[in-house]
Amino acid sequence: MTLILDGGMGRELHRLGAPFRQPEWSALALIEAPEFVSHAHERFAEAGAQVLTTNSYAVVPFHIGDEYFAESGQELADLAGDCARQVADRHGLKVAGSLPPAMGSYQPELFDADAAREILSILIKGLGPYVDIWLAETLSCLEEARIAGDLLAEDQRPLWLSFTLDDEGPAQLRSGESIVAAATLARELDVDALLFNCSAPEVMDLAVRQAREALGGAAVQIGVYANGFDQYEPELPANEGLSDMREDLGPQRYLAFARQWVASGASIIGGCCGVGPEHISALSAGLDLVPDGSSREAGYERVQA
Template sequence: MTEKPVVILDGGMGRELQRRGAPFRQPEWSALALSEAPEAVEAVHASYIASGAQVITTNSYAVVPFHIGQPRFAAEGQQLAERAGQLARKAADAALEPVKVAGSLPPLFGSYRPDLFDADRVDEVLLPLIAGLDGYVDFWLAETQSAIVEARAIRERLPLDGKAFWLSFTLKDEDTDEVPRLRSGEPVAEAAEAAAQMGVETLLFNCSQPEVIGAAIDAARQTFERLGADIAIGTYANAFPPQPKDAKANDGLDELREDLDPPGYLHWAQDWRQRGASHIGGCCGIGPEHIKVLAERLR
C-alpha cells in the first residue's frame, strides 16, 4: 500500500456550537442550531475551513428520532437534513481553497448502541436524511458506526449517484484484549474486510479515545494489504476519557481530557500518520485550534 497524501478533516460540531453560545440542549444536541441559529452552524464550518480543513461534515448527526423525537423527525427530518447540507455547501463554496462536503449519516437508533439497531426501521430514518442531503454533499459518510450490520444497511440504500462512500467505525475504549474491536465486539479486521466488500473509498475510526485507534489502523492496513485493496485509512478521535460499555454518545457534556490540547492531540495524530492514516481530523471536543495545528504540522 503506497503512502497517500494527508487530508485534513474538520473537528466536532456540537461542542463548538456550545462553546460559541449557540442554542444547545439535550436531547437535540447539535440539531437545535439548525432551526434556531443556522448562522452559528455555518460559522463553525467556516472556522474549520479557516483552520485548514479540506473536508467538512454536515451537521446532520443529531437529525434522528433519538435526538429530536419521532414526531418532529417525521415532520421536519428531511427539511433539517437539507438545511444541514445547504449550510455546509455554502461554507465550502465560500472557501478560497477546495473544500469537500461529507454527508453525515449517523447511527440511526442511538450512538454506541449496536443492540438498538432495528432493520425494519432503517428506511424510515435513513431515507429522509439521504433525500435532504443529496443535492449538497460531495460524498457520503456513515460515521460512528458500532456494528457491521448497520454499515451494510446504510450502504445498500445509498443512491447510485457515483458519490464515494466513506465509512467510520467507533471502537471499544475498554482495553479488554489485544484485538481492536468495534463497540459491537466485532474485530476491526472483520470490519475492514466488510468495508472492502462494500466498496468503501476511505475507512475511518472516530468517537473513540486516541489510545485505541493505533491498533485499529494497523489491523485495517494489514487487512487491506492482504486483500490487495486500495482503501484509504483515516481517523478522528474524541477528547473524552474512556467510555464504558453502557455509555451513550452525546448523552451529556462529558469532561474533556486536559492532555488532549492541540499539541497533545498532534502527538497522537503523528503516530496515526506513521501507521498509515491519510485522513485525520477530530471528533467531540476537538476544535478549530486542534485542526489548525494538524494542518500546519501534517500537511
C-alpha cells in the same frame, strides 16, 4: 499525503454559545439558530479543514423525537447540507454528508435495520444535493454499515464508513466485531475509505494497523478522527448529560497522535467530539497535506480551549 477533516461540531456549537441542550444536541442550533452552524463550519475552514461535515448527526428521532423527525427531518437535512455547502464553496472545500447511527451512538444492541433504512433514506434525500462524499459515521456494528452501503449502492459519490471502537478492550467495534471484519465489509462494499472515530486517541493506532493489513492491496484509504472525552461513562446514558472533556489533549498532543496514525497507514485525519479548530489548525500546519491543503496557521487566530 494527508487529507484534513474538520472537528467535533456539537462541542464547537456549545463553545460558541449556540442553542444547545439534550436531547437535541447539535440539531438544536440547526432548528433555532442555523447561523451558528455556518459560523462553526467557517471556523473549521479557516483552521485548515479540507472537508466539512454536515451538521446532520443529531437529525434522527433519537435526538429530535419521532414526530418532529417525520415532519421536518428531510428539511433539516437539507438545511444542514446547505450550511456546509455555502461555506465549503467559499473556501474551495469538499462536503461530507454525515449519516449517523440511526438508533443512537454506542448502542449496537438497539439497532433496527428496517427503522434505520427509513431514517437514513430521509437524510440521504435531504443531504443529496449538497454533498461530495457520504460519511456513515460512529457506526457501532457491521449491520449499520451494510444498510448505508445498500442505500447508496447506485450513488456514484465516494462512500466512507467510520466505526467507533471499544475504548477499554482490544481493537474492536463496540459490538465486539473485529477490525478485520470491518475491513472485509469495506472491501465488499467497495468503499473509498474506512475510518475510525469517536473513540479515545490511544486505541486508534492498533485499529489502523490491523485495518491496513486486512485491506492488503485494496484501494481503500484509512482515516481517524478521535474524540476528546475524559472517558466513556456507560452509567451516563445518551441524551442525559455532557461527558467531561480531557485536559491533556491539546493541539500539539493531538498532532503527535495523528503523526503516529499517519505513520501506521492513515491518510485522512480529523477530530470528533471536543476536537476543535485549534486542533485542526495544528494538523493542517504539522502534516504533509494533499494538494490544495497548504498550511493556514498564519492566518488563523487560535481559540482558547
